[in-house]
Amino acid sequence: MGRRKKPKSRAEKKLPVVDKRPLYYINRPFGPNGLYGGMPADRGLVIRLRGAINDEKLVRIEYILPLLPGTETSECGKCGNEFKDMQCRDAHVKKRHTPARIRVRNIEDLSPQERQRMLSETLQYETEPPGFVGDGFLDQEERAEERMLEQIAPLNLEHTAASRK
Ligand SMILES: [Zn+2]
Numbered sequence: 051m052g053r054r055k056k057p058k059s060r061a062e063k064k065l066p067v068v069d070k071r072p073l074y075y076i077n078r079p080f081g082p083n084g085l086y087g088g089m090p091a092d093r094g095l096v097i098r099l100r101g102a103i104n105d106e107k108l109v110r111i112e113y114i115l116p117l118l119p120g121t122e123t124s125e126c127g128k129c130g131n132e133f134k135d136m137q138c139r140d141a142h143v144k145k146r147h148t149p150a151r152i153r154v155r156n157i158e159d160l161s162p163q164e165r166q167r168m169l170s171e172t173l174q175y176e177t178e179p180p181g182f183v184g185d186g187f188l189d190q191e192e193r194a195e196e197r198m199l200e201q202i203a204p205l206n207l208e209h210t211a212a213s214r215k
Pocket of ligand 1: 126131
């Protein structure tokens, strides 16, 4: 084995050696519950392209970007997936592996202190105008995530087919 090996990132080591296809990462999730290859496509998730019809398009408009060789990725301790950096990994852990908030079915089940706390916290949240069907709290969270992504991972919409005319 006289062959000189260049150092590999952990993601490169972990994914099958025989697989020489380049690594990519999810730059922009495909909606709040979008999947890539059956896996929640969270921001920063390190992947190999699956050879799907729309792969080329996803890369062109930068939903998916090539991972720079040698990138020090971060592993999720819960599911073992690699992420492009620690921030993306932590956001994934928070989103996918942190127990959901306690769901209250009946306000009578709460102790007076809990009820008091809950009511005081509801004032922090924006409520839907009366007469409209509310999007609910989760959707507000999703919209906030969309706005954040628009800042940190804007799509390259100049590369859509329509704009290349
Ligand atoms: Zn995980």
